[in-house]
Amino acid sequence: MIAVHRHPATLSGQRHGRILLEIGLCVLLLIGLLPFFILLLNSFKDMMGIAKNILGWPNPFKLSNYARAFEKLSYPRSFFNTLLVTLLGNAGLIIFGSMAGYRLNRAPTVFNKIVYLLLLASMAIPFEAVMIPLMKVSSAVGLTKSLGGLGICYWGMGASTCIFLTHGAVKGIPYDLEEAAIIDGCGPFKTFWRVIFPLLRTTVVTYTILNTFWFWNDYLMPQLMLGGDKQIYTIQLSMRSLFLEYYAMWDVALAALVISLLPTVIFFLIAQKYILSGLTAGAIKG
Amino acid sequence: MTAAAKKRAVISSGRAERPRESFSPKKHWGKNLLVELGFLGIILLCFLTVKILPFLLSFGYAFTDWNGISSQISFTGVDNYVQMLADKDFWNSLWFTLRFCGCSILLTNVLGFFLAFCLNKPLRMRGILRAGFYIPNVLGGLVLGFIWQFIFTKVFPAIGKATGIGFFNLMWLGTPATSFWGLVMVDVWCSLGYYMLLYLAGLSAIPSDCLEAAHIDGAGGWQTLTKVTLPLLMPTITRCLFLSITSSFRVYTLNMSLTNGGPYLSSEAITMNIYRTAFTENQMGYGSAKSLVFMLIVVAITGIQVALTSRKEVSM
Numbered sequence: 197m198i199a200v201h202r203h204p205a206t207l208s209g210q211r212h213g214r215i216l217l218e219i220g221l222c223v224l225l226l227i228g229l230l231p232f233f234i235l236l237l238n239s240f241k242d243m244m245g246i247a248k249n250i251l252g253w254p255n256p257f258k259l260s261n262y263a264r265a266f267e268k269l270s271y272p273r274s275f276f277n278t279l280l281v282t283l284l285g286n287a288g289l290i291i292f293g294s295m296a297g298y299r300l301n302r303a304p305t306v307f308n309k310i311v312y313l314l315l316l317a318s319m320a321i322p323f324e325a326v327m328i329p330l331m332k333v334s335s336a337v338g339l340t341k342s343l344g345g346l347g348i349c350y351w352g353m354g355a356s357t358c359i360f361l362t363h364g365a366v367k368g369i370p371y372d373l374e375e376a377a378i379i380d381g382c383g384p385f386k387t388f389w390r391v392i393f394p395l396l397r398t399t400v401v402t403y404t405i406l407n408t409f410w411f412w413n414d415y416l417m418p419q420l421m422l423g424g425d426k427q428i429y430t431i432q433l434s435m436r437s438l439f440l441e442y443y444a445m446w447d448v449a450l451a452a453l454v455i456s457l458l459p460t461v462i463f464f465l466i467a468q469k470y471i472l473s474g475l476t477a478g479a480i481k482g
Numbered sequence: 483m484t485a486a487a488k489k490r491a492v493i494s495s496g497r498a499e500r501p502r503e504s505f506s507p508k509k510h511w512g513k514n515l516l517v518e519l520g521f522l523g524i525i526l527l528c529f530l531t532v533k534i535l536p537f538l539l540s541f542g543y544a545f546t547d548w549n550g551i552s553s554q555i556s557f558t559g560v561d562n563y564v565q566m567l568a569d570k571d572f573w574n575s576l577w578f579t580l581r582f583c584g585c586s587i588l589l590t591n592v593l594g595f596f597l598a599f600c601l602n603k604p605l606r607m608r609g610i611l612r613a614g615f616y617i618p619n620v621l622g623g624l625v626l627g628f629i630w631q632f633i634f635t636k637v638f639p640a641i642g643k644a645t646g647i648g649f650f651n652l653m654w655l656g657t658p659a660t661s662f663w664g665l666v667m668v669d670v671w672c673s674l675g676y677y678m679l680l681y682l683a684g685l686s687a688i689p690s691d692c693l694e695a696a697h698i699d700g701a702g703g704w705q706t707l708t709k710v711t712l713p714l715l716m717p718t719i720t721r722c723l724f725l726s727i728t729s730s731f732r733v734y735t736l737n738m739s740l741t742n743g744g745p746y747l748s749s750e751a752i753t754m755n756i757y758r759t760a761f762t763e764n765q766m767g768y769g770s771a772k773s774l775v776f777m778l779i780v781v782a783i784t785g786i787q788v789a790l791t792s793r794k795e796v797s798m
Contacts, residue, residue, distance in 0.1 A: 295522070296522050326540060328770050334531075355529040412622075
């Protein structure tokens with residue numbers, strides 16, 4: 197450590213500095229998280245309570261906001277629709293994204309090199325810039341107005357990042373492993389799934405977590421792709437129709453906001469370990 | 483990364499670059515078309531369909547007057563671009579987007595680096611602080627904008643009334659300036675945690691002997707930061723800037739749910755302008771022309787940024 201070289205006096209000075217820094221950061225964090233507390237607090241108040249006593253404790257304490265929000269969002273249905281899209285999108289990118297990243301690294305033919313460059317270059321194209329023709333194309337091939345179609349569109353949209361990250365991770369895996377697998381009689385697919393894929397775990401977990409937040413929170417693409425059918429609304433879309441109907445009716449709206457952000461917060465708490473250490477797997481290599 | 487994985491990476495990095503002559507997977511399976519299709523077929527098909535084909539089509543649409551519904555599409559040459567030159571709303575939204583991106587990119591990167599720099603020190607509550615600062619990043623889409631709409635329009639006035647601090651008594655979201663800074667604030671609040679994590683990873687990858695060497699050579703804190711840490715961090719900076727540029731140019735959902743362009747379109751970002759042209763006013767051809775300009779701007783800016791910052795990267 198650096199501190200070892202220092203004089204004891206500066207060492208204790210440094211320690212004081214560190215404690216001050218720690219206190220400062222804690223205060224900053226509390227301010228930063230205040231919106232969550234205020235949101236939660238007010239979601240238990242009625243309209244009167246929100247108007248008169250926005251900063252205080254809820255009195256009377258109302259749970260009825262949640263019942264109404266639950267119903268207005270068609271929460272169970274919206275939740276499962278969102279879950280379905282997220283699972284489908286992730287499944288495709290985990291399976292096909294990692295396979296493609298592996299292949300592009302290990303079989304660098306001219307065609308594959310061009311494909312890889314195309315994938316990289318496409319990262320700079322924003323979705324919003326291609327959304328108009330995308331609507332035409334996806335309805336022509338029958339991907340619109342269905343949750344499955346939306347999930348498949350995410351495969352194409354997410355391909356570049358996943359392939360870029362796996363491509364980088366495969367680079368660090370020695371050929372010997374594959375050689376051994378081939379000698380043992382494995383074909384290309386078996387070699388990939390049995391030998392290589394387990395080694396790509398960190399990378400795959402990284403992009404799957406990032407993609408989960410993306411798919412779960414996405415608004416624009418579902419809105420364009422799914423059309424007006426409420427049966428297949430995701431949480432974000434139900435949220436929009438609730439806000440259109442209950443404009444400025446904050447009691448119901450706040451409860452709805454809380455239950456819509458709850459799944460992502462729970463997912464964060466579960467995957468916390470991977471997020472805080474693993475989300476960065478591609479950051480150094482990239 | 484676990485210890486085993488690290489070990490694996492160390493072992494592998496030496497060998498992978500020098501494959502033995504006798505064997506390479508390319509030789510074995512490189513030319514097999516079925517294998518190629520099996521590995522790449524499905525994802526490539528999706529990628530070409532939803533990204534490349536629309537990308538190519540947008541060049542075509544941009545020269546037509548297509549309205550999205552009628553099958554009668556006529557070629558109008560550069561009419562869309564002539565119309566664009568006189569479209570004040572479009573230029574205002576572009577200017578707004580550029581200002582928004584400038585502020586948001588600068589603040590997220592500077593503050594993200596600052597947090598990472600602090601949280602890279604051996605603090606006692608480091609784990610909780612990291613998790614806490616990351617949390618706003620799990621929000622997204624409409625939820626983010628709607629929460630802050632409540633905070634700006636209801637909570638801020640209440641705090642202002644209780645404390646008398648002028649900052650809270652501003653007409654938040656009611657004037658062009660407060661709408662602009664409101665958007666920047668929420669965007670930074672939400673994305674900060676992610677950039678903090680990326681910078682933390684970059685910082686922890688800097689070998690401690692480099693920093694020790696600087697210290698022994700008599701470099702102070704500031705000198706070490708600017709002469710050792712930052713140059714070694716350039717790859718991370720390149721990546722973070724690229725990510726923040728592409729994501730801040732794409733601001734749409736936050737824009738829509740927080741200010742909805744108001745007051746009087748003063749906070750309308752370019753994506754929202756494109757959306758309105760294409761899907762509300764049904765001018766798909768004109769919208770495509772705008773998207774094309776938008777795309778060119780993003781590609782040009784990220785291209786310049788990557789070229790500039792990656793040139794500054796140093797090897798250890």
